[in-house]
Amino acid sequence: MCSNCNDPSHKPEIKGLDRRKFLVNGAGIAAAAAATPILGAMAQGTEAPFNSEDLNEVTAYGVRSATGAFEKMTIKRRQPRPDDVVIDIHYASICHSDIHTVRGDWGPVKYPMAPGHEMTGRVVAVGSKVTKFKVGDFAGVGCMVNSCMECENCLDDREQNCLNGTTFTYGSDAPDETAGQTQGGYSQKIVVPQHFAVRIPPGVDLAATTPLLCAGITTFSPLQHWDIKRGQTIGVVGLGGLGHMALKLGVSKKADVVVFTTTKNKIADAKNMGAKDAVLWSDEAGMRKYVGALDWIISTVPVAYNMGPFVNLLKLDKTLVNVGAMGPIEGVSGNALVFGRKNISGSLIGGMAETQEVVDYCASRNIKSEIEMITPDQITAAYDRVVGKDVRYRFVIDMKKSA
Structure with missing residues (x-):
């Protein structure tokens, strides 16, 4: 498994990972970065440099109604702040919660909606206050993308139980994003505070690690x-x-x-x-x-x-x-x-420190999800198969094939 691209087809030497402190604080967009739309470029040089203007038109896959099929659409991501990372999403997996949500099983939904709260990919830009990641690192995002960071539960590493309201990865209020709500991982990019992204250890099977995020x-x-x-x-x-x-x-x-x-x-x-x-x-x-x-x-x-x-x-x-x-x-x-x-x-998911813990725990023991890879055009059919118990055991969408 390659530590540079996480491709299982070749195995160059895996170098050690700098273990930075996980819990960090910060907020807003970098002044230096604001002077130019290019906030960061891929370390390996295999992808185009990141341009913040691209966040206004991000390719995603979502639905426009509770009964609608998934379709390719364009969503808007918010502009990054100093404590944010921008992640190019390589893989997103399908959770039954995605199905319940977009089909309206759990209450009213605003459309269009691109779901997905299990995603992994590569960091393509970092804000000026980011210490946890550098451009080129692999990162993952799970079920939440923000919380107050000040209440008793947040300070106890239980951001999912934030007393002032957790911002979930899709369906939470977000005035700067499409439909005024957060949009999920069935997309090419996401912007998230560094605290709400987890480090993915080098050498793991990135696709099979993705379901660990939920x-x-x-x-x-x-x-x-x-x-x-x-x-x-x-x-x-x-x-x-x-x-x-x-x-x-x-x-x-x-x-x-x-x-x-x-x-x-x-x-x-x-x-x-x-x-x-x-x-x-x-x-x-x-x-x-x-x-x-x-x-x-x-x-x-x-x-x-x-x-x-x-x-x-x-x-x-x-x-x-x-x-x-x-x-x-x-x-x-x-x-x-x-x-x-x-x-x-x-029990509801887990806090960010514990989410990092499970990713590291599984990496050190070679524990990974049993997955079936699909392409974005197969999402609608995959939903039907999940409901019909016809998946062994997690569908993972190859978002690199979403262009």
């Missing part, structure tokens, strides 16, 4: 919070984009992982990825085997379902963590919680 951190954060470790038996409900990362990360922590899936042909996949066991929801005997046997469960299913049978699998005082379904919790009896002193909790 699927990875969404499952890693609760594993960390509940201190999952060797000797525990944990359950993963659902084996999709999030579920397969929860499985891999759980196995990496030496826990015995039991996967629960509705799809028979995923049983072998789960075991190949390290699961101790894999059980169909419809297998009554298989489900009974784990009643009162699990130390922890993570539910990654992106729609409402009957959680009652899974609560019954928990030991006394243990927790089921929901990271997928955003609607009402279904099928849970108060008796099941009271008599077993069991808990149902939730």
